[in-house]
Amino acid sequence: MTSRHVAIVGAGPAGLFAAERIASAGHRVTVFDRMPSPARKLLMAGRGGLNLTHSEPLPVFLDRYRDARPWLEAAVATFGPSALQAWAASLGQPCFIGSSGRVFPEAMKASPLVRAWLKRLDGLGVALRMRYRLLELPGSGHLRLDTPEGERFVGADAVLLALGGGSWARLGSDGAWTRWSGLSPASLAPLAAANCGFRMQSTTGFPARYAGTPIKPVAVAFENERVRGELVVTRFGSSAGETGVGDGECGLEGGAIYALSGPIRRAIERDGRAVIRLDLRPGMSEAALCERLARLRPRESLSNALRKALRLPPVAVALLREAGVPDRAPAALAALLKAVPVVLVAPGPLDRAISTAGGLRREALDPGFMLRDRPGVFAAGEMLDWEAPTGGYLLQGCFATGLAAADGLLDWLRAGLNPPR
Ligand SMILES: Cc1cc2nc3c(=O)[nH]c(=O)nc-3n(C[C@H](O)[C@H](O)[C@H](O)COP(=O)(O)OP(=O)(O)OC[C@H]3O[C@@H](n4cnc5c(N)ncnc54)[C@H](O)[C@@H]3O)c2cc1C
Structure with a gap:
């Protein structure tokens, strides 16, 4: 096959990985990105320990994509967790499996991996054009870009978009592409916060002084799922642009709620609220709690008594009060401690979310990830309408x-559906 010119827009993991594949197949690849340097979100992800993937069995792994599993299954089965680890090792970044089953590069950070990767791409002849912002796609093989030298039109034999979602806009992916005039509204699910915090409804005015206070250990139950982990009380500002309504400014975020953020968000969209249940002593049975609570002295204040008997911190007592403590009868109190209801009324702001739900819908793309109404334009990564919990x-x-x-793009070029330019 004759070598062709492929334009990739978005120098995050999805775009750069596509660039590696397409350049390895012998094509000339240019990657455009609006930021001054590539892979900023990947580098940020590495700050807290780069969780590349997870070691659990593939069928369990695939279930994490929930409704999007049928769509992503073939792609993840083709390039799965072991392949990703082997690829990282090929860049001099061997991985290890943490106690939770999560997989990290031994260096923990993303920077050595990104450095080695950019060197490999350079060796493959991939050209990186930074500070090039794609404004729109006027025709299938054409890109209108805002560049340091002003506006430019670029032609390519095929285009691959990997523009990311809409969170942490300062790292590059700002979701502006969702407003392009050429995109049919039907092809797009609105962007929404995923792996995010939620605003709580507060009847008593949940004390803002608890903002930043961790709640652990804790288990969060919602619908038929239960996740054990950690939460932190957070405070959402009321500035313009922050989504959501709610009586208070306080909310909850952290791993235990991130994992359930999809079902919680959908319940709020449907019913205007979602009631989660917190188990504030996940390591103790209700019977054991009841037994401890039976020893409380009736005269003592509830906070003091709970602190002494169960080492329950003041923030947990504030949550109990919010739920309305029924009485001090040990059985009732034990039952409440195992399932404190918390009413959530809105997701936190999209920009603060770890990831984004929504984006290009499955129906808008063919099985090779080509936009059905834009032959020769492909899309990948977080800009597609799927979501998953944190965990790699x-x-x-x-x-x-x-x-x-x-691969879809290479097949399309191979099939010769586009004449050589
Ligand atoms: C704080 C944080 C920690 C995270 N930690 C983890 C983790 O440990 N494990 C994990 O699995 N995931 C983690 N994630 C999520 C993960 O980083 C993202 O899902 C992933 O980076 C998305 O890759 P992408 O290539 O689709 O998009 P991005 O990485 O967002 O890249 C998109 C690129 O497109 C560019 N772009 C956008 N619009 C235009 C335009 N119009 N013109 C030109 N360029 C444009 C952007 O500048 C950006 O460089 C984390 C995210 C955050 C915010």
């Missing part, structure tokens, strides 16, 4: 769809 599923999904879209 996000990056795995971005790498896997980056590869699948690159």
Whole structure:
């Protein structure tokens, strides 16, 4: 096959992985990105320990994509957790499996991986054009870009978009592409916060002084799921642009609620609220709690008594008060401690979310990740309408769809459906 010119927009993991594949197949690849340097979100992800993927069995892993599983299954099965680890090792970044089953590079950070990766891409002849912002796609093989030298039109034999979602806009992916005039509204699910905090409804005015206070250990139950982990009380500002309504400014965020953020968000969209249940002593049975509570002295204040008997911190007592303590009868109190209801009324702001739900819908793309109404334009990564919890599923999904879209693009070029330019 003759070598062609492929334009990739978005130098995050999905775009760069597609670039590696397409350049390895012998094509000339240019990657455009609006930021001054590539892979900013990936580098940020590495700050707290880069969780590349997860070691659980593939069928369990695939279930984390929930409704999007049928869509992503082939891509993740083709380029799965072991392949991603082997790829990282090929860049001099071997991985290890943490006690939770999560997989990290031994260096923990993303920077050594990104450095080695950019060197490899350079060796493959991939050209990186930074500070190039894609304004729109006037025709299938054309890009209108805002560049340091002013506005430019660029032509390419095929285009791959990997523009990311809409959170942490300062790292590059600002979701502006969702407002392009050429995109049919039907092809797009509105962007929404995923792996995010939620505003609580407060009847008593939940004390703002608890903002930043962790709640652990804790288990969060919602619908038929229960996640054990950690929460932190957070305070959402009331500035313009922050989504959501709510009586108070306080909310909850943290791993235990992130994992349930999809079902919680959908319940709020449907019913205007979602009631989660917190187990404030997940390591103790209700019977054991009841036994401890039976020893409380009736004269003592509830906070003091709970602190002494169960080492329950003041923030947990504030949550109990919010729920309305029924009485001090040990059985009733024990039952409440195992399932404190908390009413959530809105997701936190999209920009503060770890990831984004919504984006290009499955129906808008063919099985090779090509936009059905834009022959020769492919899409991958977080800009597609899927979501997953933290735990490595996000990056795995971005790498896997980056590869699948690159393969779709290569097949399309091979089929010769576009005349050589
Ligand atoms: C704080 C934080 C920690 C995270 N930690 C983890 C983790 O440990 N494990 C995990 O699996 N996931 C993690 N994630 C999520 C993960 O980083 C993202 O899912 C992933 O980076 C998305 O990859 P992407 O290539 O689709 O998009 P991005 O990485 O967002 O890249 C998109 C690129 O497109 C560019 N772009 C956007 N619009 C335009 C335009 N119009 N023109 C030109 N360029 C444009 C942007 O500048 C950006 O460089 C974390 C996210 C955050 C915010």
